[in-house]
Amino acid sequence: MFHENRSLQTESVSQSNSSEIVKQMQNDQILVATTPSDKVSEGYYLAAESNDSLKNSIKDLQNQSARFSNGFLRSTFKRKWGKDSIDKIMLNPSYITHGSQYEYAKNLSNANTLVYLQKHDNGTFYSSIYGQIRFNISSDGLVLGYTQSYLSDVRILREKSATISGSKALYNLYQYNEIPNNSKIDWEKLYYTKLLQNNQVYIPTWVIAFTTGDSSNIQVKRINAFTGSMLSSGNTKDAINSFSTN
Structure with a gap:
């Protein structure tokens, strides 16, 4: 325990x-x-870890040049997307791995970077390193590429408690x-x-x-x-x- x-x-x-x-x-x-x-409200003690699972998905990604290093997948799109298309892109595993497991974080985003945080049944993760996607946006509103990190093996360590x-x-x-x-x-x-x-x-x-x-x-x-x-x-x-x- x-x-x-x-x-x-x-x-x-x-x-x-x-x-x-x-x-x-x-x-x-x-x-x-x-x-x-x-x-x-109520919440849990959770455990989660970063691994190389994103590395294995690179071969399935389309319309991009991607590389994996030190827990991060960094990708540049060959065809540039308008930033209004990101939510649609996120749901297509050919473009973003595990995209449906992230949600937009308006409070962390700005004109140059749109941030999506990894979510779980019990809440949303937030750190400086893992569990997020950062889209790079050009001055004319095009999505140039992104950096992604992913938390896997999320599990509950203790019964829920009041917050x-x-x-x-x-x-x-x-x-x-x-x-x-x-x-x-x-x-x-x-x-x-x-x-x-x-x-x-x-x-x-x-x-x-x-x-x-x-x-x-x-x-x-x-x-x-x-x-x-x-x-x-x-x-x-x-x-x-x-x-x-x-």
């Missing part, structure tokens, strides 16, 4: 009246683009003094992210992205959706550190 790493558990932030916290955030000039949900709400995660992050004054919360999503850098265990995680002041640089923080404690943001920060707000 998988045992939770106790070093990541912290005492939950003391309960405060949510309206009082909202007022404090307003006083600190912290804006929230979308009101976070108070809905609680905290998005509002609770945001208030915890604020009370941990992790949101600077004059910040704007751009988005907050519940994803499956790595519990630790050096293992293959994924847990439900509230990923919160914000900008501060006049900067367009997006900062990313993670809250363990089981315990409400902070997680290192190292393996998610790189996922969007090249993006700026649109």
